[in-house]
Amino acid sequence: MIDYEFIKARSLKEALDFLGNYEDVKAIAGGTDLIVDIRKENVRAKGFKRLLDISGLKELEFIEKERDRVVLGALLTHTSLIESPIIEQHFPLLASAAKTIGSPQIRNRGTIGGNINNASPAADLLPPLIALKAQVKLCSVRGERTMSLEEFLAGPYKTNRQSDELMTEVHIPLVNEDYLGNFQKIGRRKAMNIARLNLAILLGINDGTIFDPRVVPGAATAYPIRFGKVEEAISGKDIKDIDPVEIGELASEEMISFTGVRWSTPYKRVALASLVKRALESIFQEAKVDE
Amino acid sequence: MSKIEVNITVNGAKHRLEVGPKERLIDTLRERLHLTGTKEGCGVGECGACTVILDGEAVHSCLILTAQVDGSEVLTVEGLEVDGRLHPLQEAFIQHHAIQCGFCTPGMLMSAKALLDKNPNPTREEIKTAIEGNLCRCTGYEQIIEAIESAANELQAASH
Known part of the structure; x- marks a missing residue:
């Protein structure tokens, strides 16, 4: 039995004070992952005695465009990401990933902060956010700190958040029009699927030449990371000289270099190669149309 | 376990309830308010049988704690019919x-x-x-x- 006391935070300050006073606190927002874990008595949901409900903190539900970045409140739901004209205009990669999450019911409750902090290897927002070089802001009564999402993730379902910290914001640097992205995902059915594999690719393309490539598969490794060998192989190359099939196979090799051969490898080797091929083809197509 | 006071409006009727920390919205609807039109299928947000409208949005009532929705408005299937006429x-x-x-x-x-x-x-x-x-x-x-x-x-x- 998982037993806990329920506390509703009325303000961010109240939430941070509470997190500062007790060590055995779990924060709940949309609850779409956590309530399932509590019901199933999943070990991930054990070890807390107090459940801090932050779902009512309206001050963490905003999207603000600044000079060189967009600041997102951690409690934005997937639906609000999809419906935001700012996200649609600047980060279509993120919007297309958010659209694939769960179902309307899940997207109406689940939040960007929850998706990041649950840190599932299959989380759909992690690959695009890593590809976009997102930063996360953590607040506590001790102060605040900001770090890259890549640094924040520490393993499957593990982050570098301290027990008294709450993620309040996600910062995404603006990218110029040279950057084109694509999100791919496969699961057991179209709706409600937890990704068997997903993938975000963001490429700078100038005059047909790729610069600053960012290739981030999800559910391929213990937690989503950039695939440096793949990025190296396409960086500085003309898109006409790149064979998407070959790069797909390279991505699968890189995955196996991290994970070793596992029970799922015969499937994932072929599937990841295919996702990478599709993503590259789609971006190259868009680049040609833009010319 | 301490009880949490929750005020919710369900199908236009106001309710003041004392709920436990684990009580889900579907439990409140079915067990307390006897609105058994809302069904529990999978209990993990996969099947959608428990869908209700919470403050204008479709949500899974099996994935929400009633304690979280203090001050909210809920519409269930029982609330679709008006004056004996089906929606x-x-x-x-x-x-x-x-x-x-x-x-x-x-x-x-x-x-x-x-x-x-x-x-x-x-x-x-x-x-x-x-x-x-x-x-x-x-x-x-x-x-x-x-x-x-x-x-x-x-x-x-x-x-x-």
Whole structure:
């Protein structure tokens, strides 16, 4: 039995004070992952005695465009990401990933902060956010700190958040029009699927030449990371000289270099190669149309 | 375990409740308020049978703690009927044979209602997206989509 006391935070300050006073606190927002874990008595949901409900903190539900970045409140739901004209205009990669999450019911409750902090290897927002070089802001009564999402993730379902910290914001640097992205995902059915594999690719393309490539598969490794060998192989190359099939196979090799051969490898080797091929083809197509 | 005071409006009626920290919205609706139209299928947010409308949005009532929704408004399938008259969506589900066993129907209706409240003139694709989280093992969905299209047309006609 998982037993806990329920506390509703009325303000961010109240939430941070509470997190500062007790060590055995779990924060709940949309609850779409956590309530399932509590019901199933999943070990991930054990070890807390107090459940801090932050779902009512309206001050963490905003999207603000600044000079060189967009600041997102951690409690934005997937639906609000999809419906935001700012996200649609600047980060279509993120919007297309958010659209694939769960179902309307899940997207109406689940939040960007929850998706990041649950840190599932299959989380759909992690690959695009890593590809976009997102930063996360953590607040506590001790102060605040900001770090890259890549640094924040520490393993499957593990982050570098301290027990008294709450993620309040996600910062995404603006990218110029040279950057084109694509999100791919496969699961057991179209709706409600937890990704068997997903993938975000963001490429700078100038005059047909790729610069600053960012290739981030999800559910391929213990937690989503950039695939440096793949990025190296396409960086500085003309898109006409790149064979998407070959790069797909390279991505699968890189995955196996991290994970070793596992029970799922015969499937994932072929599937990841295919996702990478599709993503590259789609971006190259868009680049040609833009010319 | 300490009790939490929660004020919620369900189908227009106000309730002041004392709930436990683990009580889910579906438990409150079914066990306390005896609104058993809302069904529990999977209990983990996969099937959509428990869908209700919370402050205008379709949600899984099995994935929300009642303690979280203090001050909210909930609409369940029982709230669709007005003065003994079925909602046009309900009529359309009957007309189009969009029901067989009926277990998914309350959730389907609430997903459809949430869609039409926001988007009175949805495309077929938008209807499919709106019900993508609702499983039906009987009808094959076609009749349900037709029923929602037909109810949308009727509601549109009625508003002109």
